[in-house]
Amino acid sequence: MKKTMKAAVLHKIGDKLRIEQVPVPEPRRGDVLIKVTACGVCHSDLHAIDGDWSPLPNLPLIPGHEAAGHIVGLGEGVSDLKVGDAVGVPWMYSACGQCEFCFAGMETICKAGEASGYTKPGGYAEYMVADAAFVARLPKNADFYQLAPILCAGVTTYRGLKRTNARPGQWVAVVGIGGLGHIAVQYAKAMGYRVAAVDVADEKLRLAKKLGAELAVNGREKNAPQVLQDKIGGVHGAIVTAVAPQAFEQAIAMLRPAGTVCYIGLPGGDKDAIRASISAITNWELSVRGSNVGTRLDLAEAVAFATNGLVTARIKKVPLEQVNAIFDQMRAGKILGRMVLKLA
Incomplete structure (x- = not known):
């Protein structure tokens, strides 16, 4: 048998x-x-x-x-x-x-x-x-x-961080501190980046701070892109591990000129579309990339x-x-x- x-x-x-x-x-x-x-x-x-x-x-x-x-x-x-x-x-x-x-x-x-x-x-x-x-x-x-x-979660966020082309000492934003995001914060810290964490849950942001994030912004309570622009002049790189389309749209606005955002999270279904400012991407020479595992x-x-x-x-x-x-x-x-x- x-x-x-x-x-x-x-x-x-x-x-x-x-x-x-x-x-x-x-x-x-x-x-x-x-x-x-x-x-x-x-x-x-x-x-x-x-x-x-x-x-x-x-x-x-x-x-x-x-x-x-x-x-x-x-x-x-x-x-x-x-x-x-x-x-x-x-x-x-x-x-x-x-x-x-x-x-x-x-x-x-x-x-x-x-x-x-x-x-x-x-x-x-x-x-x-x-x-x-x-x-x-x-x-x-x-x-x-x-x-x-x-x-x-580990290899996907690690590759995504590399694909932002950020260098050690520069700022990266991790948008979404869930199963992928809390690991991404640790990889970013270990790779020598300065880390800003963005989420809509205070509990997850507290975890991000504990894991090494220098900045933590609640996107439900504040305009996260504006906070990052005002405090640090925007980030050099960002990865989006969240699944809300708004997170993908806002991540572009978190970048400083010549910055790169890397999309990792997958909304799926009829939510798999975003709106982005073509003029902002062009004028500030921003890059939007995907990263697959x-x-x-x-x-x-x-x-x-x-x-x-x-x-x-x-x-x-x-x-x-x-x-x-x-x-x-x-x-x-x-x-x-x-x-x-x-x-x-």
Whole structure:
């Protein structure tokens, strides 16, 4: 009889996940089989379940792209990993390695790329298969619960900060201090930036200050762009991890001349549009960029920051059976930090 495992499965877009017993997957050539210990819950998982993006995810779907655990099986041809190794699985399941984007170090936008927990089964399960060439190598004694959010929230904000082109000593704004934002503040501080945090919740702003932000502005109570312009002359770079369209619009106004804003958060659905001042962007030579997760090099660097103690996710461990309740909290904006599922 084939071995089974517990998994959270989506059968229909918009439905709740079902906790089921499903067959343990088998690694094919180039794959590894991972016994999952922890898997972070990302807002992208909610977008997948609610059907906010096109194309829709492959159904039935096991979500999850912040999975960490140990290798328990090797597919044919895998020689640089072994059973017992500690690894993590990010959103980028694989890329072709042969297109112009892969050759240019931009594998994050490979058109043939696959996504963990979206086009491929993810980590809301006791076991999962991953492409051996794209897993993160983790330390032998790694705390999988702490490192799980680094595999998406960490690498995504780290790459986004780099793409602002800000230099150490310059100001960056982190707009939205949630699961991604509270990690972004720490990366920004560790990278030598001066950090301004913007959110609409005082509790999140207090956390940002505790994590190293010099300025904290409540955008609900004050005109955040004006505050940053008046106090520091605007920021050199900004990243938006929030999901409210207004945050994306305001972030442009937070920039000083020649500044760059990098969009990371994804509103989804019919909210995925903003209005921006073309004259302001042109006259002040501002740059607006997108940033999509991170390359394998970004992932290795982001993990190194965390394993060296420079970045620590604020987490809460929860059983897999509570995953639907977590999504309800996420929709209501009531999560501070990151939720991590306990699989083993």
